[in-house]
Amino acid sequence: MRRRWITAAAIGLAGMLALAACGGGGDSSGDGGQGGAARKRVEVFSWWTGPGEADGLKAMRQIFERQNPNYTFFDAAVAGGSGDQARALLASKLQANQPPDTFQGHAGAELQGYIKAGKLEPLDFLYDELKLREVFPEQLVEQITVDDHIYSVPVNIHRSNVLWYNPGVLKEAGVSGPPKTIEEFIGALEKVKQTGKIPLSIGSQWTQVHLLESVLLGTLGTERYNALWTASADWSSSDITKALENFKTIMSYAGTPQEDWQPAAKQVADGEAAFNVMGDWVYGYFVNPPDGGLGKTAKQDFDWAPAPGTDGTFMWLSDSFTLPKGAPNRDGAIAWLKVAASKEGQDAFNPLKGSIPARKDADKSLYKDYLAYSLEQWASNRLAGSIQHGVVANDAWRSAINDAVGLFLQDQDVAKLQQALVDAAKNSGQ
């Protein structure tokens, strides 16, 4: 009897030791080469897994590991374009109070939910220490400030209001150049339709919301568009009706919806469609070598212009990193944020990702072709924030706008769409 007890105790103890050993292994990936000091890991959560973006992340990681030999970088990226899957996982992690050390989020209203829930630490101290308020454009700092605090470090800037077009198809249809206004755009769409090509290529539902934001900006103009996101906004006004009518007309020229933005953009590059309105991540997709990109030549196979009626305005969105409250390795996270905010980090990341740095002092020689154009526009244009990419509307609002557009695509009823948008603005709690 006694012997059996001893055996049981021994097995139990061994099990506990094994568990403890496993538990210990998770915290620090021990590295004997560093004079016996364990390197602490920094968990960086993002949705950069695709070609280009993953390369950019790797370049930033190399800088981070060079500058911080006592930390190891742990890549906790979750695949899925625009971060839908990643954000769902992140929400559960944050609710369980098990945040990663730092996570990617679109700068702006998308972070509001986390801020309200008290999940994020303000980064004002970092902005003061690194004098970041001076290196980022004033209007950007203003748009990411929530109740006098800043909660994220923007790494890059993308532009949402870009019209991609195929010069060959335009020529064939007798359209002299990219349309400047919405009216010209509709005229050009009609001309292309006569030739039998697809006037406007379109992807899944979110790409149609993406189109709507450019049409809203193009119809309303920058000031009235930006006013939509303030307390005094009037979504029931007649200009909104006009914008939505424009949206309906433009959508009537759209081809069969494709699965996502890539196949929709590809129709333009392949000469099947004339126009596509999409963010400037299209550029990387077009010019990158095959196996990830299409290997096309700018100005020849495709060209770009600001979305109709939005010349002089840069509708921006930005990926940023945050500092969650209760981060297991807070110092490591701050070290990562410093790299993400630095000129060196941003200049390593952005040329590969196909975006421009948020900092004003970037090394211009690294940015060629579209990116050079974009840098120049970013410096001179007025700014407006994107809806679909989390700048101006919080998640609840954005989700309500998506529902409204999705239902509109079914019934084509402009009045109903406008009413749904009025309700969405009212119920957003923003």
Add this chain to the structure above:
Amino acid sequence: MTAKTASVRARMPRWLPGLLLVSPSIVAIAVFVYGMLGWNFKVALSDQHDEVSEGSFVGLENFINIWQETRWILSVQHAIVFTVVFVGGALVLGWFLAFLMEKGIKGEGGFRAIYLFPMAISFIATGVVWRWLMNSATGERAVGLNALFRFLGLDFLQWQWFRDPDWGMAAMAIPAIWQMSGYVMALFLAGFRGVPEELREAARVDGCNEWQVYRWVILPHLRPVTLAALIILGHISLKVFDLIVSVSGKQIITDVPAIFMWTAVYDAHDPAKGATIAGYIVLSVAIFVVPYLIWNARREKRK
């Protein structure tokens, strides 16, 4: 020592070891199924419309208000169309395959395996493949099944599949039918085989032709199998999520309650609304399953 063990055994009631054996699963089910269900309904009956607030009890308000939402009505309509087409299609096709098999064809084992294979695939994988097959481009740009139709000269059969505004959900049911009809076939085949040969013989002796044997002898015997298949397919259909996500993502055009629940919780950050939809899904499945369980229990008792 043996005497001691024997005395322990004598003092222990006979039901105790059995109870001890199943108690971990009873506890696990109580916590992780019924406990979570209860928690879900608690959230559904509260006004916790964001992740921060505590939420207080508001009764059935959420359950009533959701009927004012266009998206909810649409997703319920979609779920009904999907269920009718999927359950009906899988039953008819499964029955037909079993009927052919039952007539005794060569290589039955091989056919049975082929028809059953789709069931071994997850809905996600099925969805990805059928997303390519059901590509909505038509005419010269057709790919997938539309390209096949074009190749065969059957251009009039080309359509928008799940992007068709009226019958999109019926198209969405096709992969589900493809996946589940083999399973239904297996059920029916077992049912067919359960009808004793003597009964058929007796019917034939009484002057039934082959059709009448099926109509009056075999089909009545298949009723319990049909009901079981109906329940299994019905509850799969009402909570369908993975198939639709992998075919079309979370677009309104193929919205169903489970997708709406996902966007309510993770995109709109509205736990109460998500829990309400989850509550409706549970209730709709219960409407299917509970009468069946009662009916089954009664039948067992009668036996």
